[in-house]
Amino acid sequence: MCGIVACLNEGPATGYLLPALRRLEYRGYDSVGIAVTTQDGAVARLRSVERIDALEAAVLRWAGAPLGGAGIGHTRWATHGGVSTANAHPLSDCSHRINLVHNGIIENAGLLRRRLERSGHRFESAVDSEVICHLIEDQLCDAGDPLLAVRRALSLLEGSWAIAVLDAASGRIIVSCHRSPLLLAHTASAVLVASDIAAVGEWVERFRVVDDGDVLELSDVEQHGQSTAGATVFGKTGGVGSVETPGLGGYVDYMAKEIDEQPTAVARLLAELADGVADGSLWRGLSMPAFERLRVVGCGTSLNAGHVIANLVRRFGGVPACLTVASEANSEVVEPDTLCLAISQSGETADVLRAVTTCAQPGTLLGLTNNSHSTLARSADAFLSCNAGPEIGVAATKTFVCQVIAGCALMISALIAVGRLSTSSAAGLVDTMESLPQRLAKATAAAxxxxxxxxxxxxxxxxxxxxxxxxxxxxxxxxxxxxxxxxxxxxxxxxxxxxxxxxxxxxxxxxxxxxxxxxxxxxxxxxxxxxxxxxxxxxxxxxxxxxxxxxxxxxxxxxxxxxxxxxxxxxxxxxxxxxxxxxxxxxxxxxxxx
The missing domain is CATH 3.40.50.10490 (Glucose-6-phosphate isomerase like protein; domain 1)
Structure with a gap:
């Protein structure tokens, strides 16, 4: 739920960290913080339980040595430990050499903490993430090298993580991930790592997703990256739903703006999809097998969108369809010839990603997401973008509407392709669908x-x-x-x-x-x-x-x-x-x- 960013820059790191954290605030806003090297060889750690504005003010008030070009940042959604400055990231070890930001949950944190405390480590927070700092501190005593120490410490963890570690002694930054998203990008003067392309999309044209298990040092990524040579590099265009963070454009809040954007978003989506619906080509283009049953997996708003899609499949195709709450999927029994439609706005919803390992049979996982480079999009057998564009408000609006339209369009195309719906009936449905932008605009005005x-x-x-x-x-x-x-x-x-x-x-x-x-x-x-x-x-x-x-x-x-x-x-x-x-x-x- 948290957002992390790391920067190794020729100029001040705060020029990248602070704007990136503002763009990541949708991932959590209980607290925010940065750790940045200083020109006298130390590290400045600034944290706040308020919003990004308070952190920016703290940076302006900084009276120590000038801030340097290596830094890490974090915006938090609390899981372990209450909302307090002590629990805010970046966290540190006993000597304050290791500074760390973390997204995820360390499932064996309690056991590790007790062992570390018995060996003399002093904890400053109630956060599970802090155990990683002390594990790295321990490993440094034996390994000497921070990169090797991070690798050894991570081997002791159970759970999920995306981390960035700043070593105060050397200014080196090391990042890694396991079951939590992280991407790497370059500018002319900086190496950047973030939880989401939205954080750094303003500055970069291309990026790559850090693979699970990678342990990378930003100063020499090509040398230390375990899978760098074979990694896929993406352009930031081509379906990334949140590359840019748009301004309010005169609106009081983003939610009002995004409600009003729904007719335009639906019109854009239909322009992309409608021609492939009535002839079945939208479905055939995904190269998915025929199916006899549909299982929709999602959470919250995405599950509600899935309910709409399931209703359509039952009514017009006579296809049995069921809904699975992703967090309860571990007990599901999946029947043969079942298509699993996994829906997630971000494509990073942990419950959905875990659920599809039990609800999807090989070759039958179809993802519907607003982020074409997300974990769901990359791990599914095929995926479709709902193409809603950037959505900043935490409460989903246009992503819900676009999920409904994209999912229904795809299922109509699928029913045509498998012979459960006539082309004439599908053409009538497409005509009805193409009237939706105007109908949504009228509904907005009436309401x-x-x-x-x-x-x-x-x-x-x-x-x-x-x-x-x-x-x-x-x-x-x-x-x-x-x-x-x-x-x-x-x-x-x-x-x-x-x-x-x-x-x-x-x-x-x-x-x-x-x-x-x-x-x-x-x-x-x-x-x-x-x-x-x-x-x-x-x-x-x-x-x-x-x-x-x-x-x-x-x-x-x-x-x-x-x-x-x-x-x-x-x-x-x-x-x-x-x-x-x-x-x-x-x-x-x-x-x-x-």
């Missing part, structure tokens, strides 16, 4: 005129219930998730028919119930059940709804237009309550730990 008053009315409500039937259920789930993420109020979604089987007990006078209208006419009776018990219904979808977005209820992907007002409602209530809707508490954009 903008009514959502603020609704948000003001219900912003003090302690909780919400979201209901829908049929194809509307995934959108109710996504709407409830957005409200939880941005307002910190409880919000639960239910298939509306389930109300009478328990959840109706939650309805009292004034309870807000958001009803996502779909094609199922039985929803009206469920709404009546709520209203007669005093619940306040906010309906979304049809012309007569509270929020009349006039969704296409007959579309195979359901009332997609309804997601726009649900996103806007969550954002507006969050802002009314005074929260940061771009960076909600306890959350991060890229979930790289299990």
């Amino acid at each position: 903008a005129s009514v959502v603020p008053d609704i948000a003001e009315k219900y912003c003090t409500a302690p909780g919400f219930i979201y209901i829908a039937r049929g194809t509307g259920v995934p959108y109710a789930a996504e709407g409830a998730l957005k409200l939880k993420e941005l307002t910190y109020r409880w919000a639960e979604h239910y298939p509306a028919g389930e109300l009478k089987h328990g959840p109706l007990a939650l309805i009292g006078s004034g309870t807000p119930v958001v009803a996502v209208r779909g094609a199922d006419k039985k929803l009206a009776a469920n709404i009546a059940e709520v209203e007669v018990r005093g619940g306040h219904v906010v309906s979304v979808g049809t012309a007569e709804s509270t929020i009349p977005v006039q969704a296409d209820l007959a579309a195979p992907w359901g009332p997609l237009e309804c997601i726009v007002p649900l996103q806007m409602l969550a954002r507006t209530i969050g802002l009314t309550l005074g929260w940061d809707v771009d960076k909600p508490r306890n959350l991060a954009k890229s979930v790289t730990v299990e």
